[in-house]
Amino acid sequence: MVKKRLIPCLDVTKGRVVKGVRFLELRDIGDPVEMATRYSEYGADELVFLDITATVFGHEPIVELVERAATELEIPFTVGGGVSTLEHARRLLRLGADKVAVNRAAVERPELLTELAEEFGAQAVVCAIDSKRVGPGKGEVVTHGARQPRGLDTVGWALEVVERGAGEIMLTSIDADGTREGYDLEITGLVCDAVSVPVIASGGAGTVKHLAEAFEVGAEAALVASIVHEAPERIPEIKRELKEAGWPVRI
Amino acid sequence: MKIVLADYGAGNLRSVSSALARAGAETIISPDPAAVREAGLAVIAGVGHLAACAEGLEREGLADALRERVESARPVLGICVGLQMLFEQSEEGGQGLGFFRGPVVRLQARRVPHMGWNTLSVRGKPSILDGLEGEDVYFAHSYSARPVEELPGAEVEHGGPIVAAVERGALAGVQFHPERSAEPGARLLRNVIAWSRSA
Numbered sequence: 001m002v003k004k005r006l007i008p009c010l011d012v013t014k015g016r017v018v019k020g021v022r023f024l025e026l027r028d029i030g031d032p033v034e035m036a037t038r039y040s041e042y043g044a045d046e047l048v049f050l051d052i053t054a055t056v057f058g059h060e061p062i063v064e065l066v067e068r069a070a071t072e073l074e075i076p077f078t079v080g081g082g083v084s085t086l087e088h089a090r091r092l093l094r095l096g097a098d099k100v101a102v103n104r105a106a107v108e109r110p111e112l113l114t115e116l117a118e119e120f121g122a123q124a125v126v127c128a129i130d131s132k133r134v135g136p137g138k139g140e141v142v143t144h145g146a147r148q149p150r151g152l153d154t155v156g157w158a159l160e161v162v163e164r165g166a167g168e169i170m171l172t173s174i175d176a177d178g179t180r181e182g183y184d185l186e187i188t189g190l191v192c193d194a195v196s197v198p199v200i201a202s203g204g205a206g207t208v209k210h211l212a213e214a215f216e217v218g219a220e221a222a223l224v225a226s227i228v229h230e231a232p233e234r235i236p237e238i239k240r241e242l243k244e245a246g247w248p249v250r251i
Numbered sequence: 252m253k254i255v256l257a258d259y260g261a262g263n264l265r266s267v268s269s270a271l272a273r274a275g276a277e278t279i280i281s282p283d284p285a286a287v288r289e290a291g292l293a294v295i296a297g298v299g300h301l302a303a304c305a306e307g308l309e310r311e312g313l314a315d316a317l318r319e320r321v322e323s324a325r326p327v328l329g330i331c332v333g334l335q336m337l338f339e340q341s342e343e344g345g346q347g348l349g350f351f352r353g354p355v356v357r358l359q360a361r362r363v364p365h366m367g368w369n370t371l372s373v374r375g376k377p378s379i380l381d382g383l384e385g386e387d388v389y390f391a392h393s394y395s396a397r398p399v400e401e402l403p404g405a406e407v408e409h410g411g412p413i414v415a416a417v418e419r420g421a422l423a424g425v426q427f428h429p430e431r432s433a434e435p436g437a438r439l440l441r442n443v444i445a446w447s448r449s450a
């Protein structure tokens with residue numbers, strides 16, 4: 001039986017991991033590959049590097065980061081943030097990223113997902129969806145750091161991206177993101193029920209209970225940020241607690 | 252002993268090459284059929300569609316080099332789509348090398364791709380899986396080999412038992428990614444190196 005995954009997300013800009021509140025007051029908290037290696041040693045199942053400054057094609061630091069991560073890491077990693085063209089995604093995958101996460105570019109040109117899946121396989125294509133709550137059980141897709149509503153229903157869009165070739169969905173609730181009050185279980189559950197690919201719940205994790213709740217509604221994986229950045233040595237404890245609660249996790 | 256990763260022009264082989272180097276092997280990536288023919292161990296690695304892998308191997312003359320190795324019982328390892336390449340026809344299109352009998356079929360499970368860590372159940376006494384019973388390794392695939400005969404190797408559960416590894420004589424394959432499977436993956440690669448020396 002496939003295990004539920006704990007995935008730390010590292011926000012990266014100019015080759016460094018940063019932390020900040022809504023892009024303000026970014027603070028340098030370390031080297032991405034060093035931090036990733038430490039998380040891996042503590043038992044993280046996978047990693048996401050998110051270039052939060054939405055780089056343009058050819059931005060060198062992320063290229064260098066991917067090359068280093070590919071040769072040094074012993075667990076899989078996804079690269080996202082500003083992946084806007086087929087060439088960019090292709091370059092990251094060729095350099096050794098296991099998966100690439102596409103967000104806004106998929107909204108603007110959904111064929112990108114199909115092109116990527118045809119060349120690299122669906123398992124290499126993560127579609128990141130940012131969803132804003134617009135009513136009970138209803139989410140709308142947003143982009144541009146949540147500033148721009150796209151007029152797309154979240155569940156409908158999730159179904160479309162799978163149809164077009166995405167092999168995984170990383171679903172972020174914009175309302176829950178940063179609150180540490182738990183994932184938006186309603187939209188997460190609806191997307192998990194609708195699609196056939198694994199769903200990574202994102203946005204709002206603050207406690208182990210929150211991770212278990214995401215698994216309960218069908219998520220295959222839970223994206224975490226602050227709870228592991230503050231204390232990566234807690235990863236084994238988090239996983240042990242999940243296991244004790246009956247969830248299949250890798251210890 | 253030198254390991255050669257067959258470079259058929261698609262995807263990235265450096266992650267696998269680095270992991271083999273960490274496991275203690277001298278490893279090169281080469282598109283040269285002679286290098287693939289003469290290596291101590293030849294590895295077919297890659298992700299994505301079997302058809303693209305098959306086409307690349309044939310085009311570069313690497314498929315023939317691999318066939319010669321198998322005829323003379325010299326070690327060949329397939330990783331991920333490389334394992335599938337050791338089998339026959341794929342449902343997603345493309346023809347494998349047919350060293351093992353059986354098709355490559357789409358996974359039938361609630362969630363496809365099969366993505367994440369899954370627990371190995373070892374069958375028989377395959378030397379590449381020594382010490383790996385019950386260990387978790389990383390998978391990322393939508394298709395899977397379905398052998399017609401029983402082969403030593405390993406299975407995992409995902410909508411039923413699926414092939415995780417096979418080994419017969421000097422021919423072996425793993426569906427998971429040892430280069431992304433932490434310590435159990437490193438152990439697999441060390442086993443592979445020892446196996447290819449004695450095979």
